[in-house]
Amino acid sequence: MPREKLILGITGNIASGKSTVAKMFAERGALLIDADQLAREIVEPGQPALQQLVERFGTDILRADKSLDRDKLAQIIFADEQARLDLNQITHPAIGKLAVERLQQGKRLADVPLVVYEAPLLFEAKAENRVDKVLVVKVDLQVQLQRLMQRDGIDEAAAQQRVSAQMPQDEKLARADYVVDNSGSLEELFIQVEQLWQKLVIV
Numbered sequence: 001m002p003r004e005k006l007i008l009g010i011t012g013n014i015a016s017g018k019s020t021v022a023k024m025f026a027e028r029g030a031l032l033i034d035a036d037q038l039a040r041e042i043v044e045p046g047q048p049a050l051q052q053l054v055e056r057f058g059t060d061i062l063r064a065d066k067s068l069d070r071d072k073l074a075q076i077i078f079a080d081e082q083a084r085l086d087l088n089q090i091t092h093p094a095i096g097k098l099a100v101e102r103l104q105q106g107k108r109l110a111d112v113p114l115v116v117y118e119a120p121l122l123f124e125a126k127a128e129n130r131v132d133k134v135l136v137v138k139v140d141l142q143v144q145l146q147r148l149m150q151r152d153g154i155d156e157a158a159a160q161q162r163v164s165a166q167m168p169q170d171e172k173l174a175r176a177d178y179v180v181d182n183s184g185s186l187e188e189l190f191i192q193v194e195q196l197w198q199k200l201v202i203v
């Protein structure tokens, strides 16, 4: 008898390596649903959430073609907690609705052995109930800051600001069912993901 199909939530703080881990699961055959991607869909031109963002933050957050200027909005919300909370209030309900739909669709697909939901704010958005088990990707702060600065082309102060906008890593770890440590090499990460895949999928 195969095990009941799981939805595995992958979370962890910014630049911890969630996308890297999620990709490793997808390469093994998992279906990946990415909250950052859903967050992009719900602010496409014509979507109600984009209109609400413009009402809250002004037309300055739009590019000439009326699409969202993500860099500009990121600068605003990582420097101002109230702005970030307002952004969350506008976007999170629509992201949540879409996530539930896609996760349930995914769970019904016969040839998918595992559904993975990659969600940076899984705990902050109180979205744990959308998944069966939670994997937290952890990383040492110094490594995290270096990777974040390099990936996003920002300085240490901006990187620190983004890290501080999320729930502390220790709180996430305390609520995890599984943990992988991504402070080392990609090879070390790969081994941990393989072990978890064996545990979750191989009967």
Ligand SMILES: CC(C)(COP(=O)(O)OP(=O)(O)OC[C@H]1O[C@@H](n2cnc3c(N)ncnc32)[C@H](O)[C@@H]1O)[C@@H](O)C(=O)NCCC(=O)NCCS
Binding pocket: 013, 014, 015, 035, 036, 039, 070, 071, 073, 074, 077, 084, 087, 088, 091, 095, 119, 120, 121, 165, 166
């Ligand atoms: C602020 C925005 C425009 C920045 O876009 P950008 O393309 O520069 O970054 P991207 O979307 O890839 O997010 C990068 C990372 O930033 C962090 N992050 C994003 N939004 C938030 C937030 N509201 N609070 C804390 N951290 C956040 C996450 O770790 C995320 O993985 C965008 O992240 C957004 O619309 N955020 C609101 C929706 C949201 O909460 N998304 C997070 C997943 S549900």
Ligand SMILES: Nc1ncnc2c1ncn2[C@@H]1O[C@H](COP(=O)(O)OP(=O)(O)OP(=O)(O)O)[C@@H](O)[C@H]1O
Binding pocket: 012, 013, 014, 015, 016, 017, 018, 019, 020, 021, 036, 120, 147, 148, 151, 182, 183, 184, 185, 186, 187, 189
């Ligand atoms: N073990 C590793 N060794 C070296 N670089 C890594 C490693 N893991 C991830 N990276 C790099 O670090 C950066 C952050 O990783 P990734 O984008 O997977 O994080 P994330 O948690 O998905 O980020 P976000 O919260 O912004 O969505 C990327 O540029 C990635 O290529």
